[in-house]
């Protein structure tokens with residue numbers, strides 16, 4: 001059967017954390033730069049319906065799409081590389097697959113048949129992959145299979161790939177990412193784990209077409225020849241994937257290895273022009289040659305696992321490049337901050353960011369950090385819980401509402417300056433009360449945020465339950481903290497600022513999710529700019 005859409009599957013072997021997401025995104029970037037429209041999808045083999053309820057320590061950041069899906073952080077890489085939004089359909093978990101099959105079974109859709117992993121679960125997986133090829137929106141759909149080949153939980157996915165390879169023949173391609181470890185005792189790179197991992201795939205009926213080999217050293221010709229011979233792939237399909245100093249180098253490294261050419265050839269697609277990567281290359285050029293540097297504190301409670309704030313740290317890389325500056329991020333644990341040590345920990349900082357979060361742990365330290373930034377005139381950006389902490393701090397220390405709090409932490413507080421909307425209070429399903437995805441926001445033109453954007457109505461992504469309590473707005477504004485962005489439909493406060501302060505902005509939404517290489521987020525760009533100004537002062 002021939003199909004106009006081409007499917008590329010990316011599997012992983014030998015070990016986890018090889019960076020399948022970055023390889024998939026880099027390949028996508030290269031074919032996009034040749035003029036193909038492409039999307040990337042991640043299939044996650046765990047039973048959670050989505051990563052929304054997962055602790056960041058388990059799985060890093062939960063990334064949110066415009067349509068309100070709580071997804072794997074790899075989708076953030078896809079968007080940052082491609083500058084094209086992803087959606088609900090781009091991230092599927094085993095939990096969601098089973099849920100949908102079981103729902104169908106309960107409705108009687110299977111007409112009394114025994115419901116089984118093959119064909120029912122595999123059919124559902126295939127359907128979710130094919131869903132992205134509907135409407136002919138994309139020429140190429142890249143599907144990254146989470147986990148490592150050989151895991152019990154990824155078996156149905158590999159089986160779905162095997163079936164699709166039969167059904168679509170030359171319209172499908174499998175790229176297997178493996179590791180070629182260097183044994184220092186032997187002084188050699190070793191191919192055996194790769195051979196075994198390809199064998200594991202073969203046992204499941206899947207012959208990979210291309211091997212991407214992660215390695216700390218160069219793969220010499222004889223080694224490539226050996227891998228090709230033992231793994232039944234052509235020599236030019238053994239791609240070296242060397243460790244890179246920045247993830248943004250990987251598309252260039254993959255281009256040097258001709259990954260995109262090999263892929264297009266094997267799929268029978270024309271190479272069109274050479275990839276148009278002028279913007280990307282100029283980004284890399286500026287990334288590697290900053291004219292200055294700036295120190296910014298990132299205050300959060302998951303700082304031991306940097307993946308928990310992936311989109312924020314990447315947004316700083318983009319914004320740094322826009323400002324021709326390196327951003328030195330100082331990861332500061334909010335649990336370890338208090339009134340006594342805050343000066344010691346933050347006085348050298350040119351800017352302070354207080355991160356999003358849930359629950360009470362670390363909030364006291366975050367509030368101390370806000371107070372320090374406000375009183376010492378250090379540029380401040382508060383995101384979601386960070387904005388809420390700024391509101392609480394202002395209420396306590398400027399409005400003298402000593403008991404001020406968010407009802408997330410203290411539901412009996414006398415001054416609920418951050419509270420849940422009435423309409424949400426009666427929803428019992430934990431996930432159901434969350435405000436998720438894109439909402440529009442009307443900006444005040446002469447504010448810091450208004451100056452950062454070219455337009456006065458913006459759309460930004462959300463992931464939170466609690467809101468600024470408008471009953472207090474008048475008091476706040478009279479005392480010097482004003483609302484500079486509101487939701488035009490509901491009147492909810494989205495942005496707060498202190499006009500007397502050099503640069504103090506709190507946002508209820510998550511600007512970090514929309515920052516890309518091609519379009520660094522204006523608010524991060526403005527914040528880094530303010531921090532630089534503060535540095536030279």
Ligand code: GLN
Pocket residue numbers: 355356357358359383384385386408463464465466467
């Ligand atoms: N916990 C806060 C709320 O639910 C903030 C959430 C966040 O920072 N993403 O409103």
